Amino acid sequence: MSWWCFPFEHLIGTPQKINTNDHIGGMMEATIIKAVTHSANICHWLHQPDCPESVRQLKPMKGPRHAHAKWDSVNFSCYSMHASNTTIIYRPSQTERPIRGQIQDIISISTSNEFTVQLCVRHFECLSKLLYDPFVHYPYLLATTYSSELQEKVDAINLDDIVAHAAHFNYSLDRTVLVNLSRD
Structure with a gap:
């Protein structure tokens, strides 16, 4: 449950x-x-240097949007494609502390002579002070309760800004538990 089976189904x-x-x-x-x-x-022939350029240009080209992106041997996807691989812990800038968010879109951006992948991420709202976080007493579990609401603001981040993959579960109407799936 909550794992992406598409590669196996595709195979x-x-x-x-x-x-x-x-x-x-x-x-x-x-x-x-x-x-x-x-x-x-x-x-194999299309990847060889002796393949004519006219034939090489006939290869199918991907558009600017992607269903998934792989980074550090982890597959991430946008929310509309597969909700289980969308939750991440990221840094919007190097000076800020990591925050939890959900990938809304994955796009290719053309910069000079290369393409870079950018993730459009909305982060989870902090839990209201009036609501109790039952995971606060278990720091080694790496689980934290957040609001189920996402902020309207969208952060555009690079794959290098991802700190860890995370899992989330909505356990009530207004609360979500997020678990850090970091291998470190």
Whole structure:
């Protein structure tokens, strides 16, 4: 629960989409392996320096928006795609202390001759002083209660500004518990 299964589903779906020409038995496996080999050879050729530039330009280009971004071997996604991989702990600037937020969008920004990935993040409101945080007595759990409301202001951050991946659970109408999933 709360883990992204898309890579596994994608892996299972790929062989199902291969055209087998209605062959069964040994002929079907041969057809599948030929299709996989052909696509792998084409992909390899497109990455070679001797591939003509006109063919290289025919490769599909991604738009400015992304469904996910990988950083420090952790996969992050925007809230509209997969809510479980959106909660992070980040620093909007080097001088500020880390805050908890939710990724709303992932976009590519063109700077001079390269592309950089930026995350559009809204951070969680602090818990009202009138509400009790039951996790305050367990500092080693790395869990903190916040308001379930997100601020309207959107911070545009780079992947380097991420301090840790986090998990969140809305356990009441106005409270959310956030757990730091840092490996350190």
